[in-house]
Amino acid sequence: MNSTHHPDLSDIRRGDWVDRRLPSAWRPYTRLARLDRPVGIWLTLFPCWAALIQASHGFPQLRPLAVFTLGALLMRSAGSTVNDIADRNFDGHVERTRFRPLASGQLRTWQALVFLVAELALAASLLLFLTPYTRLVAIGVLPLVFIYPLCKRFTHWPQAVLGAAFNWGMLMAWAEVAGHIPPGAVFMWLGAVAWQIGYDTVYAYVDVRDDTRLGLKSTAILFGRRGKAFVGLxxxxxxxxxxxxGWLAGMSLPYAIGMLAIAAHLAWQTWRLNLARPDVNYRLFLANILTGILLAGAAFAGSW
Known part of the structure; x- marks a missing residue:
């Protein structure tokens, strides 16, 4: 791997809107919730919106759309907080994460724990607007949210656990709108898990040198120089x-055209992947926002 120092790889951008516009007391909490780095929010939201559209056979009703949008925002933020609490002793030694609030001492662990309780309480309050069946499905994701941050200590597959948790809203969307989770919804969710393993492996190559030195595990470390082939897989x-x-969910022909567009985009990403260039890999990770947009668009077009 290229061992060149990359000062631009930190995921905290000094002088951004958080530093310019927010009171100093708010800034570390905003960064802890990743509101300054919304890529993860979009990567959670678009598959969830796609599932809502498919389950609704068109534009979803406003209430579930609002509840699931807020839920994705809150659960992604809570997951990020759990992750930073678990990794507070590692993040300071990793190029990308060394300026995070806990790693840099801007927040104490107890403050992050209080913030996490508030995030989870707000997320739990959204369950009041959902059916009892959807609430049961929602509870199923909690073990994944709390297990994920520890996975990199004992398995090379933390990306799979994250993918299952990140995209759980897809299953909840079908439970809420249709009252059950059909096979088509499960295959859509499994596809999203595979997508996340792919793009999060690309992301993990940004940290592979630091993770290896710290004795942590990831799919990037497991795949090594074969990463391009595995990401393509x-x-x-x-x-x-x-x-x-989509076929099992009754999507029409425009959905298939959308799948071809997504296949072309993911093929381009795989072709561009450069294991020795963390800066390129980070940009490819960000390019998956377009994948999410295409998925939601395909679902909408295929519902007519």
Whole structure:
């Protein structure tokens, strides 16, 4: 791997809107919730919106749309807080994460724990607006949210656990709108898990040198120099899962055209992947916002 120092790899941008516009007391909490780095929010939201559209056979009703949008925001923020609490002793030694609030001492652990309780309480309050069945499905994600931050200590597959948790809202959307979770919804979710393993492996190559030195595990470390082939494999599984899931969900022809567009975009990402260039890999990770947009657009077009 290229061992060149990359000062631009830190995911905290000094002088951004958080520093310019927010009171100093708010800034570390905003960064703890990743509100300054919304890519994860979009990557959670678009698959969830796609599932809502498919389950609704068109534009979803406003209430579930609002509840699931807020839920994705809050649960992604809570997951980020849990992650930073678990990794507070590692993050200071990693190029990308060394300026995070806990790693840099801007917040104490107890403050982050109080903030986490508030995030989870707000997320739990949204369950009051959902059916009892959806609430039961929602509870199923909690073990994944809390296990994920510890996974990199004992398995090379933390990306799979994160993918299952990140995209759980897809299953909840079907539970809420349709009252059950059909096979098509499960295949859509599995496709999203494969997608996340792919793009989060690309992300993990940004940290692979630091993670190896710290004795942590990831799919990037497991795949090593074969990363390009494995990312391509999981992106292929993504297209397979979403194609089969869409067919089972009764999507029309425009959905298939959307799948071709997504396949082309993911193929381009795989082709551009450079294991020795963390800066390139980080940009490719960000490019998956477009994948999410295309998925939601395909679901909407395929519902007519």
């Amino acid at each position: 999981f992106y292929g599984l993504t297209i397979a899962g979403w194609s089969l899931g």
